[in-house]
Each structure stands twice: as C-alpha cells, then as structure tokens.
Amino acid sequence: MIAWTLIQLACLCGSYQGDSWAQIWTELETLRNGKTSAAEAGVLRGHLGDALLEGTGGPRAELLRASLEALSGRDVSSAAEGLASLDPSPFSARELWFLGDLMPMGAERGRIVLAALETATPLADWQALLAWNVAVDEARALRFEQTALPIQLRLHERYQAGWSAEDLALTYKSLGRWKAADDVLAGAIDKERAERRQPAALWERRGILALGFGDETAARDYLGLALAHGSDDAGLLLSRLDLIAASAEDARRGYQALVFGRPPPDWAWRGWGMALLPPPFAEPATMNRLLPGK
Numbered sequence: 001m002i003a004w005t006l007i008q009l010a011c012l013c014g015s016y017q018g019d020s021w022a023q024i025w026t027e028l029e030t031l032r033n034g035k036t037s038a039a040e041a042g043v044l045r046g047h048l049g050d051a052l053l054e055g056t057g058g059p060r061a062e063l064l065r066a067s068l069e070a071l072s073g074r075d076v077s078s079a080a081e082g083l084a085s086l087d088p089s090p091f092s093a094r095e096l097w098f099l100g101d102l103m104p105m106g107a108e109r110g111r112i113v114l115a116a117l118e119t120a121t122p123l124a125d126w127q128a129l130l131a132w133n134v135a136v137d138e139a140r141a142l143r144f145e146q147t148a149l150p151i152q153l154r155l156h157e158r159y160q161a162g163w164s165a166e167d168l169a170l171t172y173k174s175l176g177r178w179k180a181a182d183d184v185l186a187g188a189i190d191k192e193r194a195e196r197r198q199p200a201a202l203w204e205r206r207g208i209l210a211l212g213f214g215d216e217t218a219a220r221d222y223l224g225l226a227l228a229h230g231s232d233d234a235g236l237l238l239s240r241l242d243l244i245a246a247s248a249e250d251a252r253r254g255y256q257a258l259v260f261g262r263p264p265p266d267w268a269w270r271g272w273g274m275a276l277l278p279p280p281f282a283e284p285a286t287m288n289r290l291l292p293g294k
Helices: 002-017 021-033 038-054 059-071 077-084 093-102 107-116 125-140 144-159 162-174 178-194 200-212 216-228 232-244 248-259 268-276
Strands: none
Touching: 021 038, 021 059, 021 093, 021 125, 038 059, 059 077, 059 093, 077 093, 077 107, 093 107, 093 125, 107 125, 107 144, 125 144, 125 162, 144 162, 162 178, 162 200, 178 200, 200 216, 200 232, 216 232, 232 248, 232 268, 248 268
C-alpha cells in the first residue's frame, strides 16, 4: 500500500504547475479519513507540505496550511474564522468541508456545513459525522430553523436511516410540528419493515412523540408495538402510564415482567416497588388486621 501511494505521488509531482487543487484535496481527504497507516500518512503530509512550498499562496493555500496544522493538533480556529469571513467566498463546496471542520462552534460553522451539503457528492465518514455534530450543536443553540433543521433534512434525504429520522423528528418536535415529526418516523418504520427489520426503537420514539403531544391512545399503541418487538424501555413507559393512571395491578404486572431480565432494565425494580405500595390514604396495616380471624 505504501509503495502504491509513493508511485501515485511520484506521478503527480510535476502536475502542480496547473490546476492541481482537485488532487490536493483528494490527498487531504485521504489523510483526514484517518484510515491510512502512520507511514502512509507521513508520505501524504510530506507531499502536501511540498505543495505548499511550491504554490503561490492565496486562500486555498491558507486553508491547506490550516488543515495540516489542525491535523497536527494545533488550534487554527482564528485562521479558519478569517478564511470564513472572505466575501465573496473563494471556496467550492468540497473545500467548505475542510473549512467547516476547522471552525469553532457557532452559527457560522453551521452555515458553512449547510452550504457544503448543497452538492449531491457522497459524503466521507468524517463529513457525515461533522454534519451530524454540527446539527446537534445548532439544535442545542436553538437555531432550529436556520441550520439544525436544514442540515438534518439533507442528511435524511441522503441516508434515509433510522438515526437520521430520529434526529429530524426530534427537531420537528422541538418546533411543535407534530404531524411532520410523526410522518418522518412513520416513513422510517415503513422502510425498516419493507427490509424485514423490526424497528422497535422507531416505534418507541413514535410513542414518546405521541405522548408528548397528548395523544395517549396512539402512544400506547406505538409503545405496545415497540414492546412486542423487544423494547424494554417501552415496557417501562407503559407500566409508568399505568401507575400514573392508578392502575396498580396492571403496572405491577408490567414491571414484574421486566425485573426478570438479565440484567433487568433501569427502573424496573423501582417501578415494581412503587406499584406494590398501597394506594394513598389507605388505612395503615396492623398486626390485628393481618392475623387470621381478625
């Protein structure tokens, strides 16, 4: 593998006089993916360093320099913010991934990653993870409409996965858009079932969503389906609903079924103990009442 890398680089050494940025970014992507050996990474770093020395400078060269420094563990957030402030931006969507990777948390990083997602190019693992993390940070900052939702929409369009559906539905829920959230989860469930998988986690999320919007009947239906497909958490939620509704016997049966798990799920023992307590305002038990014939 090292020999093949060296041969490829040797063939490209003379090509930096022309439009060589596509090859430079390919090498940097390979380095950023983190799937090369230490020796191969050293070869790539050396070659990209040579490209910097032989180049003419400019924003792309500064982006490459900052990316190499970041891979060496240096803080390059100030340099990244300077590059992000250039107006108009000199960077392509492919180059924006590197810039977004260097940016500190904030609205500008969200904007850059969103712009990078506009192309239909398949994402490398590090790019998908970056987009996912940025969407989470933007949601925590309550920038739902501006960046979190658009990023999650684009990720779900690309992957159509359970994780992308759950993230998107959670953001819709935060925006009060119950129907949109439910539609996303329903579509993900249909896809999983069509592929002969049992989407217990998605049924559970759909049940929690319905419960959050006040539809307990639908919530119990969805949680029941999740429980039927093996979700212990759904069983805990259903038993808790029974306990809240003062259906102590139903809650007791639900919790009791869970305490025999190996290991039992969190709160199963606690819930069962709560279900064993007498109802409020019940008369206290005495020895006289417990003795036969009393």
